[in-house]
Amino acid sequence: MIIDCHGHYTTAPKELLTFRDQQLAGITDKSRKPSSLDLGITDDQIRASIDNYQLKFQKERGTDLTIFSPRAAGMAHHIGDAQVQQDWARVCNDLIARVCGLYPKNFIGAAQLPQVPGGDLAPAIAELERTVKELGFVGCNVNPDPSGGMWTGKPMTDRYWYPLYEKMVELKVPGMVHVSNSCNACFHTTGAHYINGDTTAFMQFITGGQQLFKDFPELTWIVPHGGGAVPYHWGRYRGLALDAKLGELTELLLKNVYFDTCVYHTPGLELLTKVIPTDNILFASEMVGAVKGIHPNTGNYFDDTKKYLDQLNLAEADKKKIFETNALKVFPLLGKVMKERGIA
Amino acid sequence: MIIDCHGHYTTAPKELLTFRDQQLAGITDKSRKPSSLDLGITDDQIRASIDNYQLKFQKERGTDLTIFSPRAAGMAHHIGDAQVQQDWARVCNDLIARVCGLYPKNFIGAAQLPQVPGGDLAPAIAELERTVKELGFVGCNVNPDPSGGMWTGKPMTDRYWYPLYEKMVELKVPGMVHVSNSCNACFHTTGAHYINGDTTAFMQFITGGQQLFKDFPELTWIVPHGGGAVPYHWGRYRGLALDAKLGELTELLLKNVYFDTCVYHTPGLELLTKVIPTDNILFASEMVGAVKGIHPNTGNYFDDTKKYLDQLNLAEADKKKIFETNALKVFPLLGKVMKERGIA
Numbered sequence: 103m104i105i106d107c108h109g110h111y112t113t114a115p116k117e118l119l120t121f122r123d124q125q126l127a128g129i130t131d132k133s134r135k136p137s138s139l140d141l142g143i144t145d146d147q148i149r150a151s152i153d154n155y156q157l158k159f160q161k162e163r164g165t166d167l168t169i170f171s172p173r174a175a176g177m178a179h180h181i182g183d184a185q186v187q188q189d190w191a192r193v194c195n196d197l198i199a200r201v202c203g204l205y206p207k208n209f210i211g212a213a214q215l216p217q218v219p220g221g222d223l224a225p226a227i228a229e230l231e232r233t234v235k236e237l238g239f240v241g242c243n244v245n246p247d248p249s250g251g252m253w254t255g256k257p258m259t260d261r262y263w264y265p266l267y268e269k270m271v272e273l274k275v276p277g278m279v280h281v282s283n284s285c286n287a288c289f290h291t292t293g294a295h296y297i298n299g300d301t302t303a304f305m306q307f308i309t310g311g312q313q314l315f316k317d318f319p320e321l322t323w324i325v326p327h328g329g330g331a332v333p334y335h336w337g338r339y340r341g342l343a344l345d346a347k348l349g350e351l352t353e354l355l356l357k358n359v360y361f362d363t364c365v366y367h368t369p370g371l372e373l374l375t376k377v378i379p380t381d382n383i384l385f386a387s388e389m390v391g392a393v394k395g396i397h398p399n400t401g402n403y404f405d406d407t408k409k410y411l412d413q414l415n416l417a418e419a420d421k422k423k424i425f426e427t428n429a430l431k432v433f434p435l436l437g438k439v440m441k442e443r444g445i446a
Numbered sequence: 447m448i449i450d451c452h453g454h455y456t457t458a459p460k461e462l463l464t465f466r467d468q469q470l471a472g473i474t475d476k477s478r479k480p481s482s483l484d485l486g487i488t489d490d491q492i493r494a495s496i497d498n499y500q501l502k503f504q505k506e507r508g509t510d511l512t513i514f515s516p517r518a519a520g521m522a523h524h525i526g527d528a529q530v531q532q533d534w535a536r537v538c539n540d541l542i543a544r545v546c547g548l549y550p551k552n553f554i555g556a557a558q559l560p561q562v563p564g565g566d567l568a569p570a571i572a573e574l575e576r577t578v579k580e581l582g583f584v585g586c587n588v589n590p591d592p593s594g595g596m597w598t599g600k601p602m603t604d605r606y607w608y609p610l611y612e613k614m615v616e617l618k619v620p621g622m623v624h625v626s627n628s629c630n631a632c633f634h635t636t637g638a639h640y641i642n643g644d645t646t647a648f649m650q651f652i653t654g655g656q657q658l659f660k661d662f663p664e665l666t667w668i669v670p671h672g673g674g675a676v677p678y679h680w681g682r683y684r685g686l687a688l689d690a691k692l693g694e695l696t697e698l699l700l701k702n703v704y705f706d707t708c709v710y711h712t713p714g715l716e717l718l719t720k721v722i723p724t725d726n727i728l729f730a731s732e733m734v735g736a737v738k739g740i741h742p743n744t745g746n747y748f749d750d751t752k753k754y755l756d757q758l759n760l761a762e763a764d765k766k767k768i769f770e771t772n773a774l775k776v777f778p779l780l781g782k783v784m785k786e787r788g789i790a
Contacts (some may be wrong), residue, residue: 246632251597253632288590288597293649293686297675298642305637327682331641331675337711338671341737341748342637367681373717393685404685 103446104408105429105436106160107241108278108326108362108386109168109209111198113155115147121193122176129182139193148200152209155390160208163408165387167445169433170198171212171243174391175291177282179217180250187216188225195229199237206443210436212241212278215266219249223262227269234273238442240435241324242270244277246303251286251295258303259310267318274434276322276360279303292392300330307355308343315358322358322432324384327392328365328374336377352379360432362386363424366393368410375411380420384428385411447790448752449773449780450504451585452622452670452706452730453512453553455542457499459491465537466520473526483537492544499734501552507752509731511789513777514542515556515587518735519635521626523561524594531560532569539573543581550787554780556585556622559610563593567606571613578617584779585668586614588621590647595630595639602647603654611662618778620666620704623647636736644674651699652687659702666702666776668728671736672709672718680721696723704776706730707768710737712754719755724764728772729755 121141128135156168172194179187191214198211213233215226233239244266246258256262258279270277281299289295304325307314315321325332332339340351348354360382365371375383386407393404402409411424430437465485472479500512516538523531535558542555557577559570577583588610590602600606602623614621625643633639648669651658659665669676676683684695692698704726709715719727730751737748746753755768774781 253595253597253630255632257632286597288599288601288646288650290646290649290653290686293652293683294642294646297645297679297682298638301641301645301675302632302634302638305634306632308637309634328678331645331678334672334675334678334714334717335641335709337709337714337741337748338641338737339637341710341739341741342634344742345737345739365679365681366685367721369717369720370678370681373678373713376713377711393682393689395685395689397681397685398688404681 103167104165104385104425106165106168106387107324107384107429107433108364108388109156109170110173110388110391111170111201112173112390113151114173114197115143115151117141117143118193118197122190125186125190126181129186139189141193143197145200145204148204152201152205157205157208159389163406165408167207167440168209169212169241170201170209171241172198172214174243174280175283177214177243177245178250179245179248179282180219180252180285184216184218184221184225187218188229191216191229195233195237195239202238207445210439211237211239212243213239215242215244217245217248220255223266227266230269230275231273234275234435238439240433240439241276241278243280245281246279246299247281250282251284251289257306257310259306259314264317267321271318271320276324276432278324278326280326296327296392297330300325300327301332304329304332304339304359307359308339308348308351309346311355312348322360324360324362324432326362326364326386326388328363328370329361329378333361333374333377356382360384360428363407363411364388364405365407366404368413371407371410372414375414375416380423381428383424384432385425447511448509448729448769450509450512450731451668451728451773451777452708452732453500453514454517454732454735455514455545456517456734457495458517458541459487459495461485461487462537462541466534469530469534470525473530483533485537487541489544489548492548496545496549501549503733504552507750509752511551512553513556513585514545514553515585516542516558518587518624519627521558521587521589522594523589523592523626524563524596524629528560528562528565528569531562532573535560535573539577539581539583546582551789554783555581555583556587557583559586559588561589561592564599567610571610574613574619575617578619578779582783584777584783585620585622587624589625590623590643591625594626595628595633601650601654603650603658608661611665615662615664620668620776622668622670624670640671640736641674644669644671645676648673648676648683648703651703652683652692652695653690655699656692666704668704668706668776670706670708670730670732672707672714673705673722677705677718677721700726704728704772707751707755708732709751710748712757715751715754716758719758719760724767725772727768728776729769
């Protein structure tokens with residue numbers, strides 16, 4: 103069983119973008135606001151958008167199950183007010199639920215949350231509860247910078263976030279730290295902002311983690327994209343924590359913080375698996391995501407991360423953890439949902 | 447000959463901080479402004495601040511020459527007006543020049559530039575010219591985000607920067623992409639902002655590099671801290687460039703962009719030297735810098751990067767490039783200054 107903990111519905115039918123355009127148009131001209139959250143997308147349209155992409159790649163690459171969330175760059179928490187965010191998250195999450203309904207053995211949902219820069223977290227909490235209790239989702243994406251590259255908000259260890267964390271712990275749902283698109287011209291979305299978001303959040307967990315994980319011992323994070331710059335600079339982070347008398351990172355963070363394998367070349371994954379304990383690594387590909395192309399030398403997709411991992415000659419016990427059992431540990435609801443759906 | 451291309455004067459006598467406090471006090475109360483740029487620091491004070499730190503470490507670690515610049519986190523381009531920046535850069539650079547004067551065989555200067563967020567680059571250009579022509583400096587630190595973590599400025603490929611680049615090319619001086627301290631609570635200075643700055647600038651060079659390096663074929667950059675997240679995510683960057691029809695990174699950037707070795711563990715440097723062509727790697731330690739402590743397992747300093755490199759069994763020809771000849775290539779003035787000072 104190979105579980106990919108990080109996939110996005112980047113191939114949704116065009117009706118989703120039409121809805122979004124109308125929704126954004128409605129911000130300045132209320133007459134353009136969509137009259138309904140029903141996008142009029144048929145099951146056949148959804149199948150067409152999945153069969154030739156995520157499902158095809160699952161089969162070709164030999165993976166079994168994807169924890170599937172809306173397009174991350176599409177969340178755009180910096181655009182529109184709380185109502186816009188709520189409608190947008192609901193529409194995107196409902197579409198994920200329909201994919202999971204059509205392919206119950208291949209996709210399990212993770213939520214987009216209707217965050218607003220500096221705003222009340224109550225709508226995000228309500229949507230998280232709805233997606234978990236009503237749609238069967240097992241995870242969520244938490245944007246550490248809902249201002250879209252302006253970084254006007256509070257660090258993730260600030261008490262601002264605590265109401266959301268209480269609900270995540272109550273529901274037994276981990277968070278993937280995942281920024282959305284950048285509205286800052288300095289930051290390329292997938293090449294700079296994504297990676298910076300990961301690095302930034304991890305450093306916040308170092309400086310504020312003692313208190314945060316004392317307050318929420320069960321709070322669990324996945325830092326995606328291989329943890330941003332963190333594993334490559336593990337010595338720097340270890341040294342910074344020791345210099346600040348915060349102890350070893352393993353004790354400070356690694357009961358609560360995990361890394362995915364969205365690193366698109368073998369030497370990167372070799373470093374990740376060498377530096378980070380196997381218990382803290384979850385297989386993921388981010389497909390269909392940041393890099394869509396094919397490697398000119400190998401003829402393989404850049405985001406076919408399983409191929410790189412297969413080259414590393416990892417011990418079977420380690421592979422089992424990375425590909426399967428760590429995900430079952432980090433997503434406590436996953437095993438139950440898989441059982442309900444008859445997934446081995 | 448081992449040349450460390452990235453060292454900072456983080457141990458300057460306390461008179462420098464006193465001056466700075468008075469200068470900052472002078473922003474709100476002009477009567478507190480320092481009356482002179484003469485800090486009253488004696489040669490003996492400078493010797494005491496160097497002998498037990500950078501010079502001692504050079505000897506202990508077996509390195510020979512450091513390209514030495516003012517404390518990067520001290521630049522703080524986001525604080526004060528153009529005059530404050532000019533005075534501050536001049537004072538800091540003059541102090542570097544005195545260190546180089548006292549230890550001509552051990553230290554060669556690189557400049558702090560008086561940048562102001564969104565401001566005229568003329569003062570930075572004038573100070574660069576002064577430090578190169580009058581003080582014998584061979585490099586400079588260019589802050590890609592003079593707003594200190596607010597990222598309010600233009601990408602480094604924007605024409606805003608062109609007057610500075612013209613002068614850098616004219617003087618044959620490379621730039622090290624180096625942010626200063628962060629005034630954004632989301633970004634830890636050395637754990638997030640530094641690394642993000644490197645990653646961000648590199649991605650800017652990808653998206654805007656074709657034009658930039660066509661306009662300035664001789665413009666040369668060092669991306670410090672091992673290139674931020676870049677080598678770890680080399681597959682991602684390569685894929686993003688290919689997806690955007692920008693070609694291979696080697697062709698697009700590696701005639702103009704170099705990486706230093708400020709990565710504080712062996713697996714990180716193993717990855718760097720495996721992924722990045724040897725011709726594009728310059729030895730550096732950042733000492734005395736971000737991480738000051740000693741590794742608890744080995745008893746070695748975290749920032750003793752030579753020890754990690756020594757473990758990699760690099761070919762002698764590659765070591766020669768990384769430790770010496772690449773620096774002579776990237777800093778075209780270095781060879782001449784070394785000859786003048788009788789450095790072998």
